[in-house]
Amino acid sequence: MIVTLSQLLELVEDSLDQQELDLASFARAQGSTEYHLRRMFSSLFGMPLAEYLRRRRMTVAVADVLGERRLLDIAVQYGYSSTEAFGRAFRAVHGSSVAEVREHGGPLRSQPKLRLRITIEGNTPMDARITDLPATRLVGYAARVPLIYQGANPHIQAHIAALPPEVHGQLKALANAQPEGLLAITADVDPDYVEGSQLSYLHGVSVSPETAIPTELDVIELAAGKWAVFKTSGQYPAALQETWAATATDWFPANPWRLRPGPSMVSVLERSEDFSTATTELWLPIEES
The missing domain is CATH 1.10.10.60 (Homeodomain-like)
Structure with missing residues (x-):
């Protein structure tokens, strides 16, 4: 790479x-x-x-x-x-x-040529696994929000806060496929990953294709495919965002995989009461390079 x-x-x-x-x-x-x-x-x-x-x-x-x-x-x-x-x-x-x-004659702002310099990094192993998912449906409540690189996304927070409290339990009861539990799902992301560009955010769960889905829920259809799953623990969302960035700088250049179009998913495995720390899994759709 x-x-x-x-x-x-x-x-x-x-x-x-x-x-x-x-x-x-x-x-x-x-x-x-x-x-x-x-x-x-x-x-x-x-x-x-x-x-x-x-x-x-x-x-x-x-x-x-x-x-x-x-x-x-x-x-x-x-x-x-x-x-x-x-x-x-x-x-x-x-x-x-x-x-x-x-x-x-000016004023002028120049863009120097970008150059890649090899440095010795990657001394911290990344906790990852490769898994196959069958055809699946992601269902939940969707909203269009801007992409934000660092820190909590207030637009996503507002979307989740606006949902009735009972919705979260109803979604959890519907979940019956991998990844388990409530998921933070981002789809339709700009290929250039421009900060501020619009994406689709789905607060939802994963269900099998034959599951009966309430009509008020939004649906994303997932074809069968391979996924890279990265587990991380620490300050939330900082640790998760650092892992996301490291997939590009460390993991993909060192492994025979590349991203394929599709949504990314975050599953929260454990969290503190105030959500200041959490253990999460980041799911990225991949294919052999």
Whole structure:
């Protein structure tokens, strides 16, 4: 994975003055998928691949903007169909318009090339297992919420708090499949994992396909497949979020698996009364790489 991402960074540099980055072809050639590469890139570098490409393009475009070429020619060179679209992207990166930069030379914000450096890490083993799940249904109460990297998500907290107290017991009584118990389920996540992007959150449980489901519940259908399950204990949700990040930085690069599209699930095995600490399992859908 480290070699693949290094090659992807070089592909970005080779694609700065092309219409589009052909990530799908690159992923196929690497024996990977576009979905997995986007998720790993965002997790490792802290920004979506598309955003990095835009920043790099606007960084190198400054030399052309300060020259004598027509703005439309420059826009087309960097993959934009109009000077207006190019101008919006330029301002979004630099905070200055093309006209201001041509007149005053700045201010400018550059995006340096990202580089991967190998360091000795991973000295803490990750508690993980691989399991097969048959076709399953996830049922519960869904809401659209923004993605938040760190700390408790207040939108999810508000969604759960708004549910009647008896709902939690009713859901637990319905559960009859793995993972057991009440689950925190996230689906429809942006492949680039952009903070603030919308996702579907389901407060629910796992049931067998033949289970009778009350009509008021939302349903996510899961096809049979493999899952990586990561167990963690400690401060909640900090320990869980650290484990989630470590799957990208440590576990996936060291193992012959990649993410496949699908929801992620968190099962709370034990928790303190005030929920400040907990033992959880993070379930991620995977396939052989």
